[in-house]
Amino acid sequence: MKYEGNIGIIGHPIGHSKSPVFQQVALDHHSIVEKFRAWDVSPDDLPEIMGHFKSDDFMAACVTLPHKINIIPYVDELTRTAKQVGAVNWVFKKNGNLVGHNTDCSGFIRSLKDQTGLDPQSKTVLVFGAGGACRAIIYGLKDSGAKKIIIANRTLVKAEQLVNDFSDYNTQISAIPLDKENIKNIVRDCQLIVNTTSIGMSGGPLPKDSPLYSENIPPGIVGYDIVYAPVETPFLKEVQKAGGTFGNGISMLVYQGIEGFEMATGLDAPVEKMFAAFNKV
Ligand code: ATR
Secondary structure: OOOOOOEEEEEOOOOOOOHHHHHHHHHHHOOOOOOEEEEEOOHHHHHHHHHHHOOOOOOEEEEOOOOOOOOHHHOOEEOHHHHHHOOOOEEEEEOOEEEEEOOHHHHHHHHHHHHHOOOOOOOEEEEEOOOHHHHHHHHHHHHOOOOEEEEEEOOHHHHHHHHHHHOOOOOEEEEEEOOHHHHHHHHHHOOEEEEOOOOOOOOOOOOOOOOOOHHHOOOOOEEEEOOOOOOOOHHHHHHHHOOOEEEEOHHHHHHHHHHHHHHHHOOOOOHHHHHHHHHHO
Protein backbone atom coordinates (compact mmCIF):
# COMPACT_ATOMS: atom_id res chain seq x y z
CA MET A 1 0.00 0.00 0.00
CA LYS A 2 1.24 3.51 -0.77
CA TYR A 3 0.28 6.35 1.54
CA GLU A 4 0.16 9.97 0.43
CA GLY A 5 0.15 13.26 2.29
CA ASN A 6 1.99 14.86 5.19
CA ILE A 7 -0.75 15.56 7.70
CA GLY A 8 -3.91 13.65 8.59
CA ILE A 9 -5.65 11.26 10.92
CA ILE A 10 -5.11 7.52 11.24
CA GLY A 11 -7.77 5.14 12.52
CA HIS A 12 -9.81 2.11 11.54
CA PRO A 13 -12.56 2.69 10.52
CA ILE A 14 -12.04 6.35 9.73
CA GLY A 15 -14.94 7.23 7.40
CA HIS A 16 -16.97 8.87 10.20
CA SER A 17 -14.20 11.24 11.31
CA LYS A 18 -14.89 14.97 11.19
CA SER A 19 -11.21 15.82 11.71
CA PRO A 20 -10.32 16.27 8.01
CA VAL A 21 -13.03 18.91 7.62
CA PHE A 22 -12.26 21.10 10.61
CA GLN A 23 -8.48 20.64 10.32
CA GLN A 24 -8.53 21.62 6.64
CA VAL A 25 -10.11 24.94 7.62
CA ALA A 26 -7.12 25.63 9.89
CA LEU A 27 -4.58 24.69 7.20
CA ASP A 28 -6.36 26.92 4.67
CA HIS A 29 -6.63 29.77 7.20
CA HIS A 30 -2.83 29.82 7.44
CA SER A 31 -2.33 29.20 3.69
CA ILE A 32 -0.56 25.89 4.37
CA VAL A 33 -0.76 24.03 1.08
CA GLU A 34 -1.52 20.55 2.43
CA LYS A 35 -4.55 18.30 2.36
CA PHE A 36 -5.55 16.90 5.75
CA ARG A 37 -5.88 13.17 5.00
CA ALA A 38 -8.02 10.42 6.49
CA TRP A 39 -5.77 7.34 6.49
CA ASP A 40 -7.72 4.13 7.06
CA VAL A 41 -5.04 1.95 8.65
CA SER A 42 -5.72 -1.50 10.03
CA PRO A 43 -3.48 -2.69 12.91
CA ASP A 44 -1.58 -4.86 10.42
CA ASP A 45 -0.77 -1.82 8.27
CA LEU A 46 0.47 0.33 11.15
CA PRO A 47 4.21 -0.39 10.59
CA GLU A 48 3.89 0.63 6.95
CA ILE A 49 2.31 4.02 7.61
CA MET A 50 4.81 4.67 10.39
CA GLY A 51 7.49 4.17 7.73
CA HIS A 52 5.72 6.80 5.60
CA PHE A 53 5.73 9.17 8.59
CA LYS A 54 9.54 8.93 8.64
CA SER A 55 9.70 10.82 5.33
CA ASP A 56 11.19 14.34 5.44
CA ASP A 57 7.99 16.20 4.61
CA PHE A 58 5.78 14.52 7.21
CA MET A 59 4.20 17.07 9.59
CA ALA A 60 1.78 15.38 12.00
CA ALA A 61 -0.91 12.78 12.45
CA CYS A 62 -3.88 12.68 14.75
CA VAL A 63 -4.31 9.14 16.09
CA THR A 64 -7.64 7.55 16.90
CA LEU A 65 -9.02 4.08 17.68
CA PRO A 66 -7.72 1.40 17.60
CA HIS A 67 -4.17 2.81 17.51
CA LYS A 68 -3.86 5.07 20.56
CA ILE A 69 -1.90 2.48 22.57
CA ASN A 70 -0.48 0.15 19.93
CA ILE A 71 1.28 3.05 18.16
CA ILE A 72 3.58 3.57 21.17
CA PRO A 73 6.34 1.09 20.11
CA TYR A 74 6.56 2.78 16.69
CA VAL A 75 7.41 6.33 17.86
CA ASP A 76 10.95 7.43 18.73
CA GLU A 77 9.94 9.45 21.79
CA LEU A 78 6.96 10.04 24.03
CA THR A 79 6.21 13.34 25.73
CA ARG A 80 5.81 13.24 29.52
CA THR A 81 2.07 13.70 29.05
CA ALA A 82 1.75 10.75 26.64
CA LYS A 83 3.85 8.61 28.97
CA GLN A 84 1.65 9.35 31.97
CA VAL A 85 -1.63 9.01 30.10
CA GLY A 86 -0.33 5.83 28.47
CA ALA A 87 -1.84 6.73 25.10
CA VAL A 88 -0.94 8.79 22.03
CA ASN A 89 -3.45 10.85 20.06
CA TRP A 90 -0.96 12.93 18.03
CA VAL A 91 2.38 12.14 16.39
CA PHE A 92 4.70 15.01 15.41
CA LYS A 93 8.08 15.26 13.77
CA LYS A 94 10.84 16.85 15.89
CA ASN A 95 14.48 16.91 14.79
CA GLY A 96 13.80 13.97 12.49
CA ASN A 97 12.20 11.92 15.27
CA LEU A 98 8.57 10.84 15.60
CA VAL A 99 7.20 12.13 18.89
CA GLY A 100 4.01 10.74 20.42
CA HIS A 101 1.91 13.16 22.46
CA ASN A 102 -1.52 13.31 24.08
CA THR A 103 -3.88 16.30 23.78
CA ASP A 104 -7.04 14.56 25.04
CA CYS A 105 -6.21 15.84 28.53
CA SER A 106 -5.68 19.50 27.63
CA GLY A 107 -8.59 19.23 25.15
CA PHE A 108 -10.82 18.13 28.03
CA ILE A 109 -9.71 21.01 30.26
CA ARG A 110 -10.25 23.60 27.50
CA SER A 111 -13.68 22.12 26.75
CA LEU A 112 -14.62 22.16 30.45
CA LYS A 113 -13.52 25.77 30.96
CA ASP A 114 -15.13 26.93 27.74
CA GLN A 115 -18.53 25.41 28.47
CA THR A 116 -18.82 25.76 32.24
CA GLY A 117 -16.30 28.46 33.20
CA LEU A 118 -14.89 26.13 35.88
CA ASP A 119 -11.14 26.04 36.48
CA PRO A 120 -10.22 22.77 38.25
CA GLN A 121 -7.40 24.49 40.16
CA SER A 122 -7.76 23.71 43.91
CA LYS A 123 -11.07 21.92 43.36
CA THR A 124 -12.37 18.59 44.67
CA VAL A 125 -13.55 16.38 41.81
CA LEU A 126 -15.58 13.18 41.69
CA VAL A 127 -14.82 11.06 38.62
CA PHE A 128 -17.03 8.14 37.60
CA GLY A 129 -15.16 5.36 35.78
CA ALA A 130 -11.61 4.05 35.52
CA GLY A 131 -11.32 2.93 31.88
CA GLY A 132 -8.91 4.01 29.14
CA ALA A 133 -10.55 7.38 28.52
CA CYS A 134 -10.43 8.19 32.22
CA ARG A 135 -6.63 8.37 32.31
CA ALA A 136 -6.54 11.50 30.12
CA ILE A 137 -9.22 13.10 32.31
CA ILE A 138 -7.31 12.39 35.54
CA TYR A 139 -4.05 13.67 34.02
CA GLY A 140 -5.80 16.85 32.76
CA LEU A 141 -7.34 17.52 36.19
CA LYS A 142 -4.04 16.88 37.97
CA ASP A 143 -2.10 19.04 35.54
CA SER A 144 -4.60 21.86 36.11
CA GLY A 145 -4.00 21.78 39.85
CA ALA A 146 -7.06 19.90 41.14
CA LYS A 147 -6.64 19.46 44.91
CA LYS A 148 -8.48 16.19 45.37
CA ILE A 149 -9.84 13.55 42.96
CA ILE A 150 -12.14 10.74 44.05
CA ILE A 151 -12.48 7.94 41.49
CA ALA A 152 -15.67 5.88 41.77
CA ASN A 153 -15.72 2.70 39.71
CA ARG A 154 -17.70 -0.55 39.55
CA THR A 155 -14.45 -2.52 39.55
CA LEU A 156 -12.60 -1.02 42.50
CA VAL A 157 -9.21 -2.50 41.62
CA LYS A 158 -9.14 -0.48 38.37
CA ALA A 159 -9.72 2.75 40.27
CA GLU A 160 -6.98 1.76 42.73
CA GLN A 161 -4.59 1.27 39.83
CA LEU A 162 -5.24 4.87 38.76
CA VAL A 163 -4.54 6.04 42.31
CA ASN A 164 -1.17 4.26 42.11
CA ASP A 165 -0.39 5.73 38.70
CA PHE A 166 -1.40 9.36 39.36
CA SER A 167 -1.32 10.17 43.08
CA ASP A 168 1.33 12.66 44.15
CA TYR A 169 2.09 15.38 46.68
CA ASN A 170 0.00 18.02 44.90
CA THR A 171 -3.13 16.02 44.12
CA GLN A 172 -4.68 13.61 46.56
CA ILE A 173 -6.41 10.79 44.67
CA SER A 174 -8.60 8.08 46.20
CA ALA A 175 -10.67 5.16 44.94
CA ILE A 176 -14.18 4.13 46.01
CA PRO A 177 -16.71 1.61 44.69
CA LEU A 178 -19.62 2.85 42.59
CA ASP A 179 -21.93 2.73 45.59
CA LYS A 180 -24.80 5.24 45.71
CA GLU A 181 -24.88 5.63 49.54
CA ASN A 182 -21.16 6.26 49.75
CA ILE A 183 -21.20 8.71 46.85
CA LYS A 184 -24.14 10.65 48.33
CA ASN A 185 -21.95 11.78 51.23
CA ILE A 186 -18.80 12.43 49.22
CA VAL A 187 -20.43 14.55 46.53
CA ARG A 188 -21.31 17.33 49.02
CA ASP A 189 -17.65 18.35 49.15
CA CYS A 190 -17.16 18.30 45.37
CA GLN A 191 -17.29 21.22 42.93
CA LEU A 192 -17.08 19.08 39.79
CA ILE A 193 -18.34 15.63 38.74
CA VAL A 194 -17.06 13.99 35.54
CA ASN A 195 -18.64 10.88 34.03
CA THR A 196 -16.18 8.74 32.06
CA THR A 197 -18.23 5.51 32.23
CA SER A 198 -20.40 4.28 29.40
CA ILE A 199 -23.49 4.64 31.62
CA GLY A 200 -26.00 6.76 29.65
CA MET A 201 -24.31 6.24 26.27
CA SER A 202 -26.59 5.36 23.36
CA GLY A 203 -25.87 1.81 22.30
CA GLY A 204 -24.09 1.18 25.62
CA PRO A 205 -25.03 -1.18 28.47
CA LEU A 206 -27.31 1.27 30.36
CA PRO A 207 -28.44 3.99 27.90
CA LYS A 208 -31.20 5.37 30.15
CA ASP A 209 -29.25 5.39 33.43
CA SER A 210 -27.18 8.01 35.21
CA PRO A 211 -24.33 7.28 37.66
CA LEU A 212 -26.03 9.78 40.04
CA TYR A 213 -29.53 11.30 40.34
CA SER A 214 -30.63 14.90 40.99
CA GLU A 215 -31.69 14.32 44.62
CA ASN A 216 -28.05 13.58 45.43
CA ILE A 217 -26.48 16.32 43.31
CA PRO A 218 -25.71 19.63 45.09
CA PRO A 219 -27.25 22.64 43.25
CA GLY A 220 -24.02 24.55 42.62
CA ILE A 221 -22.24 21.59 41.01
CA VAL A 222 -20.58 21.49 37.59
CA GLY A 223 -21.18 18.22 35.72
CA TYR A 224 -19.27 17.06 32.64
CA ASP A 225 -19.89 13.93 30.57
CA ILE A 226 -17.27 12.68 28.14
CA VAL A 227 -20.06 10.67 26.49
CA TYR A 228 -21.25 12.75 23.53
CA ALA A 229 -23.96 10.48 22.10
CA PRO A 230 -26.55 11.56 23.07
CA VAL A 231 -25.46 15.20 23.37
CA GLU A 232 -27.46 15.53 26.58
CA THR A 233 -26.89 12.32 28.53
CA PRO A 234 -29.15 11.19 31.41
CA PHE A 235 -26.37 12.34 33.80
CA LEU A 236 -26.32 15.86 32.35
CA LYS A 237 -30.12 16.00 32.57
CA GLU A 238 -29.86 15.11 36.27
CA VAL A 239 -27.23 17.84 36.81
CA GLN A 240 -29.54 20.32 35.11
CA LYS A 241 -32.50 19.17 37.21
CA ALA A 242 -30.43 19.76 40.35
CA GLY A 243 -29.66 23.32 39.22
CA GLY A 244 -26.05 22.69 38.19
CA THR A 245 -23.99 23.81 35.19
CA PHE A 246 -22.94 21.21 32.64
CA GLY A 247 -20.67 20.48 29.69
CA ASN A 248 -20.57 17.62 27.18
CA GLY A 249 -17.73 15.83 25.47
CA ILE A 250 -18.32 17.07 21.92
CA SER A 251 -16.10 20.12 22.18
CA MET A 252 -13.36 17.94 23.72
CA LEU A 253 -13.12 16.29 20.29
CA VAL A 254 -12.55 19.64 18.62
CA TYR A 255 -10.19 21.01 21.29
CA GLN A 256 -7.92 17.95 21.19
CA GLY A 257 -7.60 18.67 17.46
CA ILE A 258 -7.05 22.39 18.01
CA GLU A 259 -4.26 21.65 20.51
CA GLY A 260 -2.76 19.14 18.07
CA PHE A 261 -2.85 21.63 15.17
CA GLU A 262 -1.17 24.30 17.29
CA MET A 263 1.60 21.92 18.35
CA ALA A 264 2.07 20.55 14.83
CA THR A 265 2.37 23.96 13.17
CA GLY A 266 3.42 26.31 15.97
CA LEU A 267 0.54 28.57 14.87
CA ASP A 268 -2.62 29.75 16.60
CA ALA A 269 -5.62 27.73 15.49
CA PRO A 270 -8.64 29.63 14.13
CA VAL A 271 -10.84 28.24 16.92
CA GLU A 272 -14.19 29.71 15.85
CA LYS A 273 -13.75 28.71 12.21
CA MET A 274 -12.84 25.16 13.25
CA PHE A 275 -15.91 24.85 15.47
CA ALA A 276 -18.12 26.26 12.70
CA ALA A 277 -16.76 23.66 10.26
CA PHE A 278 -17.19 20.86 12.81
CA ASN A 279 -20.81 21.83 13.50
CA LYS A 280 -21.64 22.05 9.79
CA VAL A 281 -20.73 18.43 8.96
P1 ATR B 1 -13.08 3.68 27.75
O1 ATR B 1 -11.75 3.26 27.23
O2 ATR B 1 -13.94 4.39 26.74
O3 ATR B 1 -12.99 4.44 29.05
P2 ATR B 1 -13.60 1.17 29.06
O4 ATR B 1 -12.15 1.02 29.28
O5 ATR B 1 -14.37 -0.01 28.62
O6 ATR B 1 -13.89 2.31 28.02
O7 ATR B 1 -14.26 1.76 30.39
C1 ATR B 1 -15.60 1.90 30.55
C2 ATR B 1 -15.92 2.42 31.95
O8 ATR B 1 -17.35 2.34 32.13
C3 ATR B 1 -15.32 1.58 33.07
O9 ATR B 1 -15.05 2.41 34.18
C4 ATR B 1 -16.45 0.58 33.39
O10 ATR B 1 -16.43 0.07 34.69
P3 ATR B 1 -15.55 -1.27 35.01
O11 ATR B 1 -14.14 -0.80 35.14
O12 ATR B 1 -16.11 -1.77 36.27
O13 ATR B 1 -15.76 -2.21 33.84
C5 ATR B 1 -17.63 1.52 33.25
N1 ATR B 1 -18.88 0.76 32.99
C6 ATR B 1 -19.25 0.15 31.84
N2 ATR B 1 -20.45 -0.43 31.97
C7 ATR B 1 -20.86 -0.19 33.25
C8 ATR B 1 -22.02 -0.55 34.00
N3 ATR B 1 -23.00 -1.25 33.47
N4 ATR B 1 -22.09 -0.12 35.29
C9 ATR B 1 -21.09 0.60 35.84
N5 ATR B 1 -19.96 0.97 35.18
C10 ATR B 1 -19.85 0.58 33.90
